[in-house]
Amino acid sequence: MTERVHKGSCHCKKVTWEIRAPEQLVVDECECSICDMLGYLHINVEKPDFTLLTGKDNLSTYTFNTHVAQHYFCQTCGVKSFYVPRSNPNIFSVNFRCLDRTNVKGFEVRSSKGMSWEQVAARMGHTQ
Numbered sequence: 001m002t003e004r005v006h007k008g009s010c011h012c013k014k015v016t017w018e019i020r021a022p023e024q025l026v027v028d029e030c031e032c033s034i035c036d037m038l039g040y041l042h043i044n045v046e047k048p049d050f051t052l053l054t055g056k057d058n059l060s061t062y063t064f065n066t067h068v069a070q071h072y073f074c075q076t077c078g079v080k081s082f083y084v085p086r087s088n089p090n091i092f093s094v095n096f097r098c099l100d101r102t103n104v105k106g107f108e109v110r111s112s113k114g115m116s117w118e119q120v121a122a123r124m125g126h127t128q
Contacts, residue, residue, distance in 0.1 A: 008081055070084040
């Protein structure tokens with residue numbers, strides 16, 4: 001599987017990042033309370049495969065419930081383009097909708113049962 005560098009950003013482009021991931025992507029659609037409201041489509045990458053390029057000082061963090069997940073929002077436009085998930089705090093999840101798709105050769109969207117993420121964590125590549 002060929003890997004590429006994919007770039008992404010928030011809407012106003014003050015927060016930019018890049019990931020190393022396959023050119024054929026598997027994207028998870030989660031139906032947990034926050035992902036469902038935001039329409040978030042997950043691409044999960046190991047922390048070394050994520051690089052925040054710009055905007056560190058322009059991020060706000062939102063947590064709730066267990067406060068393990070770290071949801072990062074641009075302070076200017078309000079977009080959540082990436083976060084650290086509760087189900088696996090050793091990875092980053094980036095929002096496919098925030099990705100520049102220039103290097104994407106194709107993608108598959110899988111439905112995940114986020115309301116019961118503990119049961120699907122293994123399928124999504126998460127650890128508990």
